[in-house]
Amino acid sequence: MKHKTIIEPFRIKSIEQITITTEEERVEYLKEAHNNLFLLDADKVIIDLLTDSGTSAMSANQWAGIMRGDESYAGARSWKRMKEAIVSLTTYDNVIPTHQGRAGESILYTQIGGKGKVFLSNTHFDTTRANIEYSGAMAIDCITEEGKKPSLIHPFKGNMDIEQLEDNILKYGAENIGAVILTVTNNSGGGQPVSMHNAREVKRICDKYGVLYILDCCRIAENAYFIAEREVGFEDYTYRDIAKEMFSLADGAVMSAKKDALVNMGGFIALKDKKIADSCINTLIIKEGFVTYGGLSGRDMEAIAIGLDEVFDKDYLHYRIRSTTYLGDKLIELGVPVMRPIGGHAVYIDAKEFYNHIPVDQFPGQSLACDLYVKGGIRGCEIGSVMFGKRDEKGKLIPAPMELVRLAIPRRVYTQSHIDYVIETFEEIIAEKSQSKGMRITYEPEFLRHFTAHFERV
Ligand SMILES: *Cc1c(COP(=O)(O)O)cnc(C)c1O
Numbered sequence: 047m048k049h050k051t052i053i054e055p056f057r058i059k060s061i062e063q064i065t066i067t068t069e070e071e072r073v074e075y076l077k078e079a080h081n082n083l084f085l086l087d088a089d090k091v092i093i094d095l096l097t098d099s100g101t102s103a104m105s106a107n108q109w110a111g112i113m114r115g116d117e118s119y120a121g122a123r124s125w126k127r128m129k130e131a132i133v134s135l136t137t138y139d140n141v142i143p144t145h146q147g148r149a150g151e152s153i154l155y156t157q158i159g160g161k162g163k164v165f166l167s168n169t170h171f172d173t174t175r176a177n178i179e180y181s182g183a184m185a186i187d188c189i190t191e192e193g194k195k196p197s198l199i200h201p202f203k204g205n206m207d208i209e210q211l212e213d214n215i216l217k218y219g220a221e222n223i224g225a226v227i228l229t230v231t232n233n234s235g236g237g238q239p240v241s242m243h244n245a246r247e248v249k250r251i252c253d254k255y256g257v258l259y260i261l262d263c264c265r266i267a268e269n270a271y272f273i274a275e276r277e278v279g280f281e282d283y284t285y286r287d288i289a290k291e292m293f294s295l296a297d298g299a300v301m302s303a304k305k306d307a308l309v310n311m312g313g314f315i316a317l318k319d320k321k322i323a324d325s326c327i328n329t330l331i332i333k334e335g336f337v338t339y340g341g342l343s344g345r346d347m348e349a350i351a352i353g354l355d356e357v358f359d360k361d362y363l364h365y366r367i368r369s370t371t372y373l374g375d376k377l378i379e380l381g382v383p384v385m386r387p388i389g390g391h392a393v394y395i396d397a398k399e400f401y402n403h404i405p406v407d408q409f410p411g412q413s414l415a416c417d418l419y420v421k422g423g424i425r426g427c428e429i430g431s432v433m434f435g436k437r438d439e440k441g442k443l444i445p446a447p448m449e450l451v452r453l454a455i456p457r458r459v460y461t462q463s464h465i466d467y468v469i470e471t472f473e474e475i476i477a478e479k480s481q482s483k484g485m486r487i488t489y490e491p492e493f494l495r496h497f498t499a500h501f502e503r504v
Contacts (some may be wrong), residue, residue, distance in 0.1 A: 052368045054461055055361035059106055065089055072420050080500035081416050081485060083425050092423030093464055094456070098391045100146075100304035100311060101456035105356055108308070108349045115345025120336060124344040127351040128314075135286070135354060136263075136293040138316040140323035144334055145341030147264060147302025148173040150315040152180075153329045154300060155224070157322060158258065159183035163224035166214050167262075168193075168206040168240065171233050174262060183224050186214055193238065196385045196396060196448065201276040203387075204232030204269075205244040212251050220255035229262040230269040230292065236389035236452065237265055239272035242280065242292060249295040258322075259296040264305040266292065267357040268390035271367050286358040298322070305391070308353030308457060312346050362458075366390070369465065370455050376469045380476060391454055397430065398449035401482055406431060408484025408504050411449040414475070416501075417482055418451070422471030426453045432487075433496040 067075070067090060079085040088094060094101070104112075116122040125143065132141045144150040151174055159165065159181035170178065170185045178185040188210035192200040206228060215223055228248055231237040252259040270288035274280050280288055293299060297319060303312035317323045327337055334341040342350075356362065367390055374388030377395070385394040401410035411430035418424040430449035438444055453468070475482075489500035 051462075052365055052372075054369075054458075055359075055365050056105070056458060060109075064092055066092060067423055069420060072423055076416060076419055080488070081412070081503070082496075082499055082501060083415055083419060083427070084497050086419075086425065090423075091419075091425045093460065093468055094425050095392075095453040095468075096425050096427050098305065098454040098456055099302065100309075101459060102304075102308045102310065102353075103456070103458040104308065104310070104349060105352070105458075107356070108352045111348035111352045112345040115343060115348045117344040120338055122338055122344045122347070124347040124351070125338040128347040131351040131354045132314060132316050135290060136299055136316045137290065138293070138298060138318050140317045140320055142315040142317075142323060142326055142330055142337070143340035143342050143347065144313040144315065144330070146304060146311060147300065147313045148177060149334055149341060150300045150302075150313045151177040153326045153333065154260075154298075154315050154322075155183070156181050156329060157325045159224045162222060164214070164218045164222055165224045165227060166211055167227040168204055168229055169232050170227065171229060171262060171264075174227065174229070178224070188214065189232075193232070196394075197383070199387055201272075201387075202239055202241040202244060204230065204238035204240040206240070206248050208244070208247045208251060211248065215251065215255050215257060220257055223255070223257045225258040225260045226252050227260045227262055228296070229264075231265045231272070231390050233264075236385055236392040236394045237268060238387075238389050239269045239276070241277050242273055242288070243277065245292050245295050252297075258298070261293065261296045261299040262301075263289075263293070263299045264302045265390055266301075267306045267363060268367060270358070271363045272390065275367075284358070285360065285363055289358065303350045303353070306354075306357045307350045308357055309346065309349045312342055312350045314340075314350075366457065369462070372462070373453065373455070373465050373468065376465075377472060380469070380472055382472060382476070385450070393453045393455075394429070395426075395451045395453070396448070397428075397451050401479065403480060404482065404484040406445045406449060407443045408486065409449070409501070410484065411451050412485045412501060413482050413503075414451050416485070417475055418471060421474050422467065424453075424468055424471055426451045428452075428496065432499065 075090045116124045155177045161182035163183035175185045188207045190207045193203045230240045270285040298317035371388045374393040383396040383399040397411040397414045404410040411428040431445045434446035436444045484504045485501040
């Protein structure tokens with residue numbers, strides 16, 4: 047028979063205790079944290095949906111690999127395993143290990159960036175943009191119109207806008223383009239996928255103008271799942287073969303292994319061109335470590351090699367994407383406004399619409415994030431005017447374009463009953479929706495306010 051329930055395709059061998067708190071306790075904890083969920087101790091959280099980055103559960107195989115990790119300074123066996131796993135997946139011969147994604151970005155974009163250079167992407171992730179701008183270069187997003195509309199249903203909302211891409215190359219001059227960066231899946235909007243057709247179109251433009259083509263491949267396995275499900279011609283491909291084909295189109299890749307390599311720390315740069323790779327190696331040795339470990343322990347490299355293989359398992363990917371969709375679909379059934387279609391690694395709630403009685407300058411996203419914590423011990427993340435709002439000269443808030451709360455799903459960590467508990471918490475939040483009050487900031491630092499600001503209820 048064909049079952050309708052998709053089960054977690056794993057059993058639990060080792061567990062991590064969750065401290066179950068009461069609502070009264072959580073009211074107190076939140077007060078001590080000044081209504082900022084970043085200031086909460088993690089053990090006061092029941093379901094932690096702050097991020098999917100570095101929060102994956104490793105498999106028994108990966109833990110066994112941790113014991114086998116070779117900690118030799120140079121030429122470690124674990125490095126060879128990691129390198130082989132990356133070369134066979136990406137088809138790029140030059141691999142540079144880094145301690146996480148942004149370290150790779152910093153090294154690569156310092157080499158190919160700098161003043162006068164321009165980078166074009168479907169959407170630059172925030173650390174990508176920061177590293178490009180820090181090098182003195184400019185980062186421009188070329189996202190399609192569909193990608194900008196939160197409630198519009200479209201199979202590939204992460205796609206690059208090819209016309210804008212070409213226009214920008216002509217405007218700034220091909221010789222000034224540092225690279226074209228295709229981010230798969232596109233992190234903004236909860237991991238919207240990019241089609242193979244779009245990846246090929248990007249290659250066509252890059253070839254036409256002789257521009258370097260880099261994949262930001264943090265979630266390439268999740269993206270491959272969407273291609274197999276939604277794009278004509280890929281029904282009979284394995285997820286791994288879809289990923290390999292996408293890599294074959296580009297000239298190189300940067301990866302945060304904290305996402306689809308199923309580990310808690312790690313990253314790499316992989317490049318076709320040996321010259322660019324060699325230029326990166328000097329900085330690597332100064333900033334990260336020797337070429338055969340680059341800031342990673344042998345055991346981390348062993349776990350990455352295994353994780354890069356496990357992530358393409360068809361049952362894992364099916365469970366992964368379907369469980370994110372499960373949460374999103376149930377919230378839609380309850381009438382909660384969410385960004386659609388549901389992406390690969392997170393569900394985004396439109397707090398401006400959900401709490402439409404709270405004005406934007408009273409941070410409806412922050413109110414909802416705090417309510418989720420008080421009612422259920424759930425930690426999500428405000429992505430709205432607390433994170434991205436600016437102030438004018440008089441100190442008045444210039445709001446962000448959207449007021450969202452992101453519920454990011456760690457890989458292989460929570461079961462369906464945990465997610466059902468989150469859904470139940472929403473039922474209660476909906477029932478008391480009109481009573482929720484907005485927030486006012488009582489303290490804010492000059493930069494990256496969301497991490498340390500203090501709030502009180504209006
Ligand atoms: C997480 C992420 C990065 C940065 O990686 P870190 O490991 O957090 O430094 C870069 N690009 C994308 C798309 C990401 O999701």
